[in-house]
Amino acid sequence: MTSPPSTPLEADYVIIGGGTSGLVLAARLSENDSSRSVIVLEAGKNLTDDPRVQTPALWTTLMGYEADWQFQSTPQAALNNRVIRETQGRVLGGSSAINGQAFIAPTKAGIDAWDKLGATGWTWGNLAPYYKKATTLQLPDEVTRDHIGVSWVDPEVNGNSGPIKVSFPAVKESPLAKAWVDTFQEMGYGCTADPFSGVSTGGYSNLSSVDYEQKQRSYAATGYGLPAMERRNVRIITEATVQRIVFSTEESGATATGAEARIDGQIVTIKARKEVILTAGALNTPKLLELSGIGNRQILDQYSIPVIVENQNVGENLQDHLMTGISFEVKPGIATGDPLLRQEPEAIKTAFQLYSEQKAGPMTIGGVQSSAYMPLMAFLGQPEAKLAYFDSFPPDLSERDQVIRDIYAQENEPTCQMFMFLAQANLHDSGKSFVGQKLLPGNFLSLGIIQTLPFSRGAVHIASSDPTVSPIIDPRYFSNPLDIDLMARNLLSLERLDSVKPIADYLVEGGRRNHPDAFLTDLESAKKYLRDTATTSYHSSGTAAMLPREKGGVVDENLRVYGTKNLRVCDASIFPLVTAANPMSTVYAVAERAADIIKGAQ
Numbered sequence: 001m002t003s004p005p006s007t008p009l010e011a012d013y014v015i016i017g018g019g020t021s022g023l024v025l026a027a028r029l030s031e032n033d034s035s036r037s038v039i040v041l042e043a044g045k046n047l048t049d050d051p052r053v054q055t056p057a058l059w060t061t062l063m064g065y066e067a068d069w070q071f072q073s074t075p076q077a078a079l080n081n082r083v084i085r086e087t088q089g090r091v092l093g094g095s096s097a098i099n100g101q102a103f104i105a106p107t108k109a110g111i112d113a114w115d116k117l118g119a120t121g122w123t124w125g126n127l128a129p130y131y132k133k134a135t136t137l138q139l140p141d142e143v144t145r146d147h148i149g150v151s152w153v154d155p156e157v158n159g160n161s162g163p164i165k166v167s168f169p170a171v172k173e174s175p176l177a178k179a180w181v182d183t184f185q186e187m188g189y190g191c192t193a194d195p196f197s198g199v200s201t202g203g204y205s206n207l208s209s210v211d212y213e214q215k216q217r218s219y220a221a222t223g224y225g226l227p228a229m230e231r232r233n234v235r236i237i238t239e240a241t242v243q244r245i246v247f248s249t250e251e252s253g254a255t256a257t258g259a260e261a262r263i264d265g266q267i268v269t270i271k272a273r274k275e276v277i278l279t280a281g282a283l284n285t286p287k288l289l290e291l292s293g294i295g296n297r298q299i300l301d302q303y304s305i306p307v308i309v310e311n312q313n314v315g316e317n318l319q320d321h322l323m324t325g326i327s328f329e330v331k332p333g334i335a336t337g338d339p340l341l342r343q344e345p346e347a348i349k350t351a352f353q354l355y356s357e358q359k360a361g362p363m364t365i366g367g368v369q370s371s372a373y374m375p376l377m378a379f380l381g382q383p384e385a386k387l388a389y390f391d392s393f394p395p396d397l398s399e400r401d402q403v404i405r406d407i408y409a410q411e412n413e414p415t416c417q418m419f420m421f422l423a424q425a426n427l428h429d430s431g432k433s434f435v436g437q438k439l440l441p442g443n444f445l446s447l448g449i450i451q452t453l454p455f456s457r458g459a460v461h462i463a464s465s466d467p468t469v470s471p472i473i474d475p476r477y478f479s480n481p482l483d484i485d486l487m488a489r490n491l492l493s494l495e496r497l498d499s500v501k502p503i504a505d506y507l508v509e510g511g512r513r514n515h516p517d518a519f520l521t522d523l524e525s526a527k528k529y530l531r532d533t534a535t536t537s538y539h540s541s542g543t544a545a546m547l548p549r550e551k552g553g554v555v556d557e558n559l560r561v562y563g564t565k566n567l568r569v570c571d572a573s574i575f576p577l578v579t580a581a582n583p584m585s586t587v588y589a590v591a592e593r594a595a596d597i598i599k600g601a602q
Contacts, residue, residue, distance in 0.1 A: 293309070
């Protein structure tokens with residue numbers, strides 16, 4: 001939609017944000033009941049026909065441009081005062097339209113921790129069916145299945161009729177995909193179960209949100225949004241930037257009556273007959289709450305915003321996964337994505353030809369295709385030493401941090417996700433993306449790592465009462481020293497994978513690496529490398545936490561904002577703890593369950 005409506009806009013449900021969760025809710029709330037009306041307001045454009053969105057390998061071309069909010073952090077003290085780019089999708093489909101498509105399961109322990117912390121009923125057992133409901137697993141041919149090692153697939157925990165198509169990006173032509181799986185088996189860490197069982201560890205070929213037949217991104221806009229648009233009771237308005245939520249107030253609480261949005265230069269009020277649902281993501285949701293008068297009184301008073309609901313928890317509890325990686329030079333003849341990153345004309349021509357004619361080749365693969373949930377390998381075979389390490393943590397941990405510590409101390413519970421990226425990751429290109437711009441000649445294989453459950457917490461708050469001004473984002477990365485210590489120990493284990501066969505067979509012995517300090521020697525050298533190179537995984541979560549209010553909560557277990565009658569939040573901002581790895585699969589599952597909760601409340 002490019003012009004403001006000529007008639008008043010009104011619906012039962014007004015959804016602010018047409019992203020990963022917003023479109024799930026639009027589709028589910030409007031199905032099977034044509035009398036239930038929905039309006040979705042999305043700040044970005046509809047790019048469902050854009051080849052940059054459709055083509056899996058082109059995801060990095062979307063970052064930093066019109067489909068991205070182009071946020072950045074404050075200088076991060078523990079990262080040598082680097083400013084980190086905080087990419088978030090500003091497009092129909094949200095971040096599911098621009099991410100690397102990695103479709104990674106969380107851990108059962110991590111989800112069950114939500115309930116333990118006070119998000120009553122949000123357990124793995126209650127959420128697991130919704131991962132299935134959201135997805136359709138598409139298996140490759142038998143030869144490919146054997147090559148990439150997916151005998152662990154369990155039909156009982158995977159969907160077969162959901163809107164999002166998920167498939168394995170690894171192909172039988174890639175020796176490195178097989179080498180990854182075989183290397184972890186060699187170490188005694190083969191995949192123990194289907195990751196969507198919630199209790200898997202070890203190396204495996206991971207899923208991606210890519211339609212196996214079309215070899216195109218499968219995401220919220222195509223899976224949920226386009227079908228919903230066909231219904232008469234759904235209206236999705238793009239290029240509609242919400243300024244604030246409108247309330248009527250009384251002693252019993254605030255009632256959300258609608259939202260003000262800028263559409264084609266004009267401010268339009270969209271009325272909600274039943275509910276307003278905020279699905280703007282972990283960075284924009286707290287911003288809109290504060291602009292609407294819900295938040296810390298001191299912040300709101302600073303910008304002369306009338307207080308509707310005072311809650312100092314809004315914008316706090318920001319969590320994210322830091323990642324880093326080491327790129328190893330591969331032997332001659334081993335194909336990687338480096339020529340494409342360097343935009344070598346012949347490589348680009350061949351790749352596009354393969355993609356357009358055969359739906360094959362490097363353009364069919366987005367981010368990572370090989371992952372591993374791994375426990376703390378530094379104490380492999382030393383259970384007493386491992387427990388002693390975790391017992392050395394400070395005795396006065398908060399309840400939230402104690403929950404994380406208890407998870408880490410369990411036998412075989414992962415403390416990190418390792419992954420493989422088939423090209424160089426130029427992390428020395430300070431302030432740039434994981435891929436970077438100062439690309440080296442030659443071909444590389446990158447091994448990457450994130451910490452599953454970080455202890456560090458940050459915040460995001462408004463910088464102005466002007467809705468066009470970006471929020472102040474301070475993740476406070478590594479502000480808790482437990483994080484850098486754990487991550488450094490896991491990084492040392494990751495670096496030593498280069499000497500384990502069969503991965504070692506494909507690497508140049510003593511070959512080049514992507515960073516002058518990537519030859520790690522001890523814990524301190526690993527910590528220095530992390531301070532110099534660690535960057536965001538773009539997994540911001542937790543800023544409108546689903547917790548009891550006295551424990552830092554902004555919404556209750558039904559996703560209703562405290563102090564309001566009919567305003568809910570449904571996106572990664574409600575996560576009490578960030579998921580153990582990429583949150584996209586969980587955002588879909590949470591939104592699917594939320595739709596049932598909302599429909600049950602009517």
